[in-house]
Amino acid sequence: MEQRLTMVTLGVRDLARARAFYEEGLGWTLGDGVEGQVAFYDLGGMLLGLYGLEALAEDAKTALAELSPGRNFGGMTLAYNVRDKAAVDATLKEAEAAGATLLKAAEEVFWGGYSGYFADPDGHPWEVAFNPFWTLNDDGSVSLPKKD
């Protein structure tokens, strides 16, 4: 597993409110996303994602009962993108061999990619993903699709 990070995803209870905070409040520019569902910000080769808290927990197969939406810690995942499906499987196996816990075996996902999740020894969730719509550059940085 290369020493890099593709995305930090923040689980949010109200996407419009969260987008308003980052875009209108802090002045950030939306890079990609699906209106009302998910938002991505390019932080210079890696991304910050905003996604529904419950959907994020479901995606990572993390029990909702373990989420306490009102607290200050929680609902954050890390993502490591790779170049093809085989690399997703290989990376998950490598992480398990290193002592990680498999949270979700890799599968085809609704947005058109292929991904699984492992938890590091402290339970921090890492998604390992192949996303055919994003360009993973040679240095591991990610480029979002150009907007028309």
Place this chain on the structure above:
Amino acid sequence: MEQRLTMVTLGVRDLARARAFYEEGLGWTLGDGVEGQVAFYDLGGMLLGLYGLEALAEDAKTALAELSPGRNFGGMTLAYNVRDKAAVDATLKEAEAAGATLLKAAEEVFWGGYSGYFADPDGHPWEVAFNPFWTLNDDGSVSLPKKD
């Protein structure tokens, strides 16, 4: 606030175990740190940090009662580094004006820097920090001290 991220810090219950996972298990190279206390990995201009879960919660002034160490979500913070102390204060004010909640007013911290924390509308904790020992490049990327 510029559109960038300096560090993701993972709160860990056993630093040696966590370091073994990332270094021996995944093959990552330690970039900086204090033996037995904190470890930093250079992910290409931004960092992954490993730090004690309770110390991280204390640093962010997040109530320990809100942490459930056994769960899969939690104990992760984001950091945004700036170039001087005044910029820490200014960034915290900007975030508050944008609707963030101040978790900790900026103060001199034991490791020699100056930092405070805000929570975004979903409670995700952002540290805003000035670290005199790290170089913040013009593009916002961070460079760790060269090792002897």
